[in-house]
Structure formats: C-alpha cells, structure tokens
Amino acid sequence: MILGVAAVLRFAMAPVVAAHVGYLPDVFSYRTIAADLLAGHLTENDLGMPGYPIMILLAGGGGIGQLLADIAFSVLAAWCVARITREITGDALAGLLAALLWAIYPFSIFYAVTGLSETFFVALFLLGFLAYQQGKFTLGSLVMVAAILTRPAIELLTPILILTFALVVHRLSLGRALKHLGIFAAIYVMLMAPWWWHNYEKYGRFVRLNLGSGMVLYSGNYAGNVDGGGVNFSIDVPGYYDIQDLVERDRVLRDAAVRFITENPRRFIELAGLKFMRIWRPWPYAAEYSSAFLSIVSAVSFLPVLLLALAGAFQGARRYGVKLIPIGLFIGYTTAVHMVTIGSLRYRFPMEPFLVILAGAPLAWIVRYLLQGGAPAAATKGQP
Numbered sequence: 001m002i003l004g005v006a007a008v009l010r011f012a013m014a015p016v017v018a019a020h021v022g023y024l025p026d027v028f029s030y031r032t033i034a035a036d037l038l039a040g041h042l043t044e045n046d047l048g049m050p051g052y053p054i055m056i057l058l059a060g061g062g063g064i065g066q067l068l069a070d071i072a073f074s075v076l077a078a079w080c081v082a083r084i085t086r087e088i089t090g091d092a093l094a095g096l097l098a099a100l101l102w103a104i105y106p107f108s109i110f111y112a113v114t115g116l117s118e119t120f121f122v123a124l125f126l127l128g129f130l131a132y133q134q135g136k137f138t139l140g141s142l143v144m145v146a147a148i149l150t151r152p153a154i155e156l157l158t159p160i161l162i163l164t165f166a167l168v169v170h171r172l173s174l175g176r177a178l179k180h181l182g183i184f185a186a187i188y189v190m191l192m193a194p195w196w197w198h199n200y201e202k203y204g205r206f207v208r209l210n211l212g213s214g215m216v217l218y219s220g221n222y223a224g225n226v227d228g229g230g231v232n233f234s235i236d237v238p239g240y241y242d243i244q245d246l247v248e249r250d251r252v253l254r255d256a257a258v259r260f261i262t263e264n265p266r267r268f269i270e271l272a273g274l275k276f277m278r279i280w281r282p283w284p285y286a287a288e289y290s291s292a293f294l295s296i297v298s299a300v301s302f303l304p305v306l307l308l309a310l311a312g313a314f315q316g317a318r319r320y321g322v323k324l325i326p327i328g329l330f331i332g333y334t335t336a337v338h339m340v341t342i343g344s345l346r347y348r349f350p351m352e353p354f355l356v357i358l359a360g361a362p363l364a365w366i367v368r369y370l371l372q373g374g375a376p377a378a379a380t381k382g383q384p
Contacts, residue, residue, distance in 0.1 A: 002096065006078045006103035010071045014113040027115035031062050042202045046246055047212040050195055051124075051150030052117035066115060073123035074112035078102045080126035081353050085360040087133050088316070088323045097367065098360030102353055106301045111349060118349050121150045126353060129326070132165040141184040145191045151350075152209040157333045159184065161326055168322050203247050211246055214253035220275065220342035221257040221268065228274030229285065230342030275343030279335060282306075284345050298345075305352070308359030315361060327354045 029045055034053035036043040038061070043050075056062055059069035081102045086095035102108055111118040124147035131140030141162070148155045162184055166177035192208075199207035218237075219230035235241075237256045243249045261268045278285050282302045283295035316324050331351050338347045 002082075002099045002103050003075050003078060005100070006075045007071060009104065010074055010109055010112045013109050014067060014071075017110060017113050021114060024114060024116065026117075030056060030115070030117060034061060042198065047210055047215065049149055049152055049210055050198075051146060051148075052120050054149075055120055062115075067113065070112050070115070070119050074108060074119045077108070077119070077123040077126050077353060080123070080130050081356055084126065084130050084133060085357045087130070088320050088357070089361045089364075091361060091364055093367065094360035094364040097363045098356050101305065101359065101363065102356045105305070105352070105356065106297055107349055107352060117150055118346070121147055122350050122353060124150060125154065125350060129161075129330075132161060132326070133169070133323075135165075135170055137162065137166070137180040138183055138187075141180075141187045142191075144184070145188050148188075149191065149195065153334070153337055154330075155209070157330065160329065160333075164326050164329060168325055205247060207247060211250040214250035214257070216341045217257040218253040220340070221260045221271065223260065225271060227285075228271050228278050228343045230344075272339040275339045275341075276335065278343035279338055279345065279348050281345070302352075305355050305359050308362045309355035310358075311362040312358035312360065316358065319361075324358075327358065330354060 029048055030053050033043045033045050033048045033050065034056040036045075037050065037053055038057055055069060056066050059065040078099045082095040082099035085098040086092060089095070108119075111122075124143050128140045128143035128147060131137070131143060141158075144154070144158050144161075148158065159181055162181050163177055166172045166180050167174070172180075196206065196208070199210075216230065218235070219225070219233045220228070222233065222236065224234060224236065235253070237252060240249065240252055243252060282299040284298055313324065313328075331354060334347070334351055338344070
C-alpha cells in the first residue's frame with residue numbers, strides 16, 4: 001500500500017511540478033548524451049556520465065517513458081528504505097514508517113518527476129547498500145558500479161564501504177574481505193571499459209570518469225567565490241581559453257584550485273563552512289526556489305526528519321552499534337566532498353534517505369507510544 005501511495009503521489013505531482021519548474025538545463029544535457037549514444041556518436045558533453053542517459057534510452061528516449069522509469073526507481077528507493085531500516089533495527093514498523101516517510105517526502109517526489117539523475121542514482125545506491133548489508137557483495141558491487149557510471153562521486157567511497165561491511169558489520173576474515181574487494185575491482189573494470197574506450201576515442205588518451213573534476217573543484221575554490229556555490233562563476237586562469245586540449249584544460253583548472261587552497265587556507269576554511277551551511281540549511285538557497293511557500297515546505301519537511309534522524313543515531317549507536325557505521329561513512333564522506341568542492345541543497349538529496357532510515361526507529365517509538373495511550377513503548381523484533 002505504501003509503494004502504491006508513493007507511485008500515485010508522483011504521478012499526481014508530475015504535471016504540477018512541470019508547470020512551476022519548467023524544463024531544467026540538466027534534463028537537456030542528459031537527453032543529448034542519450035541521443036549521441038543512440039546514434040553511435042561520441043558524446044559532446046564533457047561533464048556527464050553515461051549511466052542515466054543509458055537508462056533514458058532503455059525507457060524510450062525521454063518523455064513519458066523516462067517519467068515512468070523515474071517514478072519506478074523512486075518507488076524502488078522507498079522499498080529499499082524499508083528493507084534497510086528493518087535490517088538495521090529488526091523492527092517491521094520502523095521499516096514501514098520509514099518507507100511511508102520517504103513516499104510522501106516532498107524532495108523525493110520533486111526529484112522523481114523533474115527528469116534529473118538524482119532519483120536513479122539514489123535508487124541504485126540504496127539497492128547496492130542493501131545488498132552489502134545482506135552480505136550479497138557481488139550483487140552490491142554490480143549495482144554500485146552502475147551508480148558510479150551515473151554519478152562518480154562515490155567511486156572512492158565504495159571500496160571503503162565494502163571493507164567496512166565485510167570486516168566490521170559482517171565480521172568476515174581479512175582474506176574474504178579482500179576477495180570481495182577484488183570482485184568489485186573486476187566488475188568495475190568490466191563495466192567501465194566501454195566508457196573508457198569511448199573516452200579514449202574522444203580525447204586520444206585514458207580518461208577514467210569525465211572532465212568535470214577540475215571544473216567543480218575550481219568553481220568552489222577561486223578568488224571570486226563569495227558564497228560557497230558554484231553555478232555562476234568566471235574562469236580567471238591565464239591562458240585557459242587558449243588551451244585546445246580539453247583534458248589539459250581540466251588539469252589546469254584543478255591545479256589552479258589546488259593553488260588557491262594552499263595559498264589561501266583561511267579562505268578555504270571559510271568557504272568550506274559556507275558550503276556546509278548551503279548543504280544542510282533547511283530551505284533552498286537558489287533564488288528561483290527561495291519563495292516563502294517553498295522555503296516553508298522545505299523546512300517543515302526536512303527539520304522533523306533531521307531531528308528524528310539525530311535521535312535515531314543517538315539511540316542506534318547504543319542499540320545497533322556497528323550497523324550504523326556505513327551510514328555515517330556515507331553522510332560524512334558526501335558532506336566533506338561538497339565542503340571541498342561546491343555546496344548545494346541538491347547534493348544533500350542522496351543523504352536524505354539515510355536520514356529517513358535513521359528516523360524510522362524513533363518514529364516507530366512515537367507511534368507505539370501514542371497507540372498505547374502514553375504507556376511505555378517497546379519494539380518487538382521483527383513485529384509491528
């Protein structure tokens with residue numbers, strides 16, 4: 001029933017969101033990459049990854065097919081939230097309430113119907129996380145590499161997660177943990193190889209992911225950055241526009257950003273603080289989404305989840321112990337990456353299902369307390 005509610009809400013809100021948000025630039029970028037891949041051409045976009053465009057192709061190339069696929073993956077994410085919560089807490093009610101919370105969560109609905117890659121990436125990452133949690137490392141690695149092909153920010157984190165799940169959560173031997181890491185490496189090479197070949201044909205050299213790292217790092221770390229964002233920025237690097245080699249351009253921007261950081265450590269720390277605030281503030285920073293109505297909806301939906309998640313983390317640290325470490329790693333890693341690069345509410349979204357997961361147990365306690373007329377509420381493992 002909860003998954004049905006999630007699907008109905010997303011279908012109902014799709015035309016409403018489209019009418020108020022319009023056509024976002026990134027949507028066009030994804031579909032352009034999809035069209036290039038379908039035609040057998042080298043992609044013109046140097047910043048994108050092929051995962052979501054391939055999904056668009058499989059869904060029919062855009063339009064209603066893409067919307068249906070995005071909604072399906074958003075519903076899948078709600079199912080994953082329920083299963084991960086129950087795996088951690090052993091509480092069926094906590095899992096159901098977490099799924100319901102994600103089903104009606106405004107940000108989850110928004111990203112499911114806008115044609116952006118967030119929903120697809122989040123569903124893949126949650127599915128891979130659940131597989132690792134259940135000890136299904138090969139399946140988890142297959143899904144995680146697909147997630148890397150969609151948004152590569154988790155590439156360095158994934159081997160750490162594998163070792164954490166293997167050694168800390170499942171208490172496997174070092175040999176078995178390294179075996180699972182080796183399987184991940186083999187899957188990574190196998191699935192990434194076609195993209196590497198595409199990039200070699202395009203740039204004439206090996207490019208592991210895309211040419212976005214220099215641009216993202218520079219946009220968050222240059223003299224003209226005053227607020228920690230990275231959307232509207234100017235490139236003030238001598239000779240940059242004279243460089244014809246796109247790979248070299250990316251390297252020059254990366255070097256310029258590193259130089260700014262090392263020469264201005266105090267300013268770098270100040271910007272990191274601003275980026276942290278941009279990521280975790282309860283309402284949007286961007287002017288087009290900062291109306292009073294959207295700010296209220298954002299704050300009213302996010303703040304209760306955050307408070308419940310903090311309560312769940314405090315409670316869970318004593319009750320569930322090491323099971324929460326992978327969640328802490330992901331939230332800490334993702335926050336740190338965007339404190340170094342650029343901060344935005346959009347980059348918080350992949351962390352939000354894990355806040356909902358943490359919120360599941362305290363929410364279940366509250367519901368039981370209310371249903372029992374104020375009597376002490378205790379969860380029964382595996383039972384509502």
